[in-house]
Amino acid sequence: MADREGCRGLGGPRPGGRSARVQASVHRAARALLARMDRAEVTIPLIAQEAGVTPSTIYRRWGELNELLADVAVERLRPDMVPVETGSGRGDLLAWAEQYAEEMSSGLGREMIRDVLAAEGADGPRRCCGYARQQIDLIAGRAEARGEAFPDIDKVLDRVIAPILFRILFDEALATEQVAGLVDCAFAAVERRAA
Amino acid sequence: MADREGCRGLGGPRPGGRSARVQASVHRAARALLARMDRAEVTIPLIAQEAGVTPSTIYRRWGELNELLADVAVERLRPDMVPVETGSGRGDLLAWAEQYAEEMSSGLGREMIRDVLAAEGADGPRRCCGYARQQIDLIAGRAEARGEAFPDIDKVLDRVIAPILFRILFDEALATEQVAGLVDCAFAAVERRAA
Missing domain, CATH: 1.10.357.10 (Tetracycline Repressor, domain 2)
Structure with missing residues (x-):
C-alpha cells in the first residue's frame, strides 16, 4: 500500500500534521533527486538524507523504493x-x-x-x-x-x-x-x- | 533490448542453433522457477543454475533480470x-x-x-x-x-x-x-x- 500508517484517504494526510510534513518533505526530496540524477541511482538512504529524515522513517511508511516512487508519481499526476x-x-x-x-x-x-x-x-x-x-x-x-x-x-x-x-x-x-x-x-x- | 546478440527477428533465433538452444533452456528454467517460487526470489544465478548455463551467458544476452523476464513474458504472450x-x-x-x-x-x-x-x-x-x-x-x-x-x-x-x-x-x-x-x-x- 502507498501508506503503511493508514492515515490517508484520497486527499493525503491531515494537512499540517507531522505525518503530512514528513510526506511533503520526502516527496520533495525524491522529486529533487529524480531531477538531478538517473532514476536507477536514486535510493531510499539518499532520499532520506535529502529530506532530513531517517531511512527507517521512509521504510516504515512506504515499505520500499518502488512504492515511494509510485506515490510521488501519483501525486504529480493529481x-x-x-x-x-x-x-x-x-x-x-x-x-x-x-x-x-x-x-x-x-x-x-x-x-x-x-x-x-x-x-x-x-x-x-x-x-x-x-x-x-x-x-x-x-x-x-x-x-x-x-x-x-x-x-x-x-x-x-x-x-x-x-x-x-x-x-x-x-x-x-x-x-x-x-x-x-x-x-x-x-x-x-x-x-x-x-x- | 531483449537480445543483445542481435541475432533474432520477430521469429526468434535461428531454430536449432546454439543460440536458440540456450534461449529455450533459459526460458524454460525461468518459467519453472516462476512456477515454484515467489517472483521476488528469482535471480539470474538461480535461473542459470536451473538452465545449466553460466550466469554470464544470461547477463551477456539479456543484460538484467527485468529484460529476461520481459522476454519470457512476451514469448508466453505469443x-x-x-x-x-x-x-x-x-x-x-x-x-x-x-x-x-x-x-x-x-x-x-x-x-x-x-x-x-x-x-x-x-x-x-x-x-x-x-x-x-x-x-x-x-x-x-x-x-x-x-x-x-x-x-x-x-x-x-x-x-x-x-x-x-x-x-x-x-x-x-x-x-x-x-x-x-x-x-x-x-x-x-x-x-x-x-x-
Missing part, C-alpha cells in the same frame, strides 16, 4: 487545475484530452506512468484513473448544467483515455490531432441516442 | 493458435477478444503484462501489440474473403484491446460480457460507412 471552459462539453473534453495525451506521452509523463504501474499491489493506478474520472465528471457536470448531452464517464474512459494510454505503453503515442477522433467516438453513442 | 472460426468476422473477433480479456485478466496474464512493461527500453510491449495485430489481421482477412465489412485494425486496437488492457492496469478488469459492447463499438464505424 490534477492541479480545473479543465478549461470552451463553451461546450465536447470542446472541453477535447481540450482536456489533448493536454492529457501530450503530458502523458512526454518523457516525464511516461516515467510517471511507469512508476505508478511498477509498485505491486499499490493503489496508484486506481488513484490515477480516479483523477481522470474526476476531471471528466467535472466537464460532464458543466455540460449537463448547459443542457447538453454528454457520454457516460465509463465510455469516455474506454474510448478516449484507454487508447491514449494503450498507445503510449504498447505502441506509438497518438498525435494530438488523433485525439479528436477518440472524442468523436465517445460522443457517437450520445448522438445515436439523441437521433 | 499466440499459439489461430483464432476460432465462427462464420462471421464479428463473431470471430468477439470470440477472440473474450478469450484475450480472460487470459490477460488472470493472475498469470497480469504478471506477464507487468513483466513486459517493466523492462525499460525493451521492445516487449511493441511485440505484444504486434501479436494482437497479427491475430486481428488474420480475422480481418477471413472476413474480407467472405465479402464482409470489417473495421480497420487500428480501430480494433483502440476500441477493443485498449479498454481491455486499460481496465486491467488502471481500474477493474471488464467482465467477459462487456467485451461484446467493445466489439460493437469497433464495428459501428463500418456500419455507418455501409449505411
Whole structure:
C-alpha cells in the first residue's frame, strides 16, 4: 500500500500534521533527486538524507523504493487545475484530452506512468484513473448544467483515455490531432441516442 | 533490448542453433522457477543454475533480470493458435477478444503484462501489440474473403484491446460480457460507412 500508517484517504494526510510534513518533505526530496540524477541511482538512504529524515522513517511508511516512487508519481499526476471552459462539453473534453495525451506521452509523463504501474499491489493506478474520472465528471457536470448531452464517464474512459494510454505503453503515442477522433467516438453513442 | 546478440527477428533465433538452444533452456528454467517460487526470489544465478548455463551467458544476452523476464513474458504472450472460426468476422473477433480479456485478466496474464512493461527500453510491449495485430489481421482477412465489412485494425486496437488492457492496469478488469459492447463499438464505424 502507498501508506503503511493508514492515515490517508484520497486527499493525503491531515494537512499540517507531522505525518503530512514528513510526506511533503520526502516527496520533495525524491522529486529533487529524480531531477538531478538517473532514476536507477536514486535510493531510499539518499532520499532520506535529502529530506532530513531517517531511512527507517521512509521504510516504515512506504515499505520500499518502488512504492515511494509510485506515490510521488501519483501525486504529480493529481490534477492541479480545473479543465478549461470552451463553451461546450465536447470542446472541453477535447481540450482536456489533448493536454492529457501530450503530458502523458512526454518523457516525464511516461516515467510517471511507469512508476505508478511498477509498485505491486499499490493503489496508484486506481488513484490515477480516479483523477481522470474526476476531471471528466467535472466537464460532464458543466455540460449537463448547459443542457447538453454528454457520454457516460465509463465510455469516455474506454474510448478516449484507454487508447491514449494503450498507445503510449504498447505502441506509438497518438498525435494530438488523433485525439479528436477518440472524442468523436465517445460522443457517437450520445448522438445515436439523441437521433 | 531483449537480445543483445542481435541475432533474432520477430521469429526468434535461428531454430536449432546454439543460440536458440540456450534461449529455450533459459526460458524454460525461468518459467519453472516462476512456477515454484515467489517472483521476488528469482535471480539470474538461480535461473542459470536451473538452465545449466553460466550466469554470464544470461547477463551477456539479456543484460538484467527485468529484460529476461520481459522476454519470457512476451514469448508466453505469443499466440499459439489461430483464432476460432465462427462464420462471421464479428463473431470471430468477439470470440477472440473474450478469450484475450480472460487470459490477460488472470493472475498469470497480469504478471506477464507487468513483466513486459517493466523492462525499460525493451521492445516487449511493441511485440505484444504486434501479436494482437497479427491475430486481428488474420480475422480481418477471413472476413474480407467472405465479402464482409470489417473495421480497420487500428480501430480494433483502440476500441477493443485498449479498454481491455486499460481496465486491467488502471481500474477493474471488464467482465467477459462487456467485451461484446467493445466489439460493437469497433464495428459501428463500418456500419455507418455501409449505411
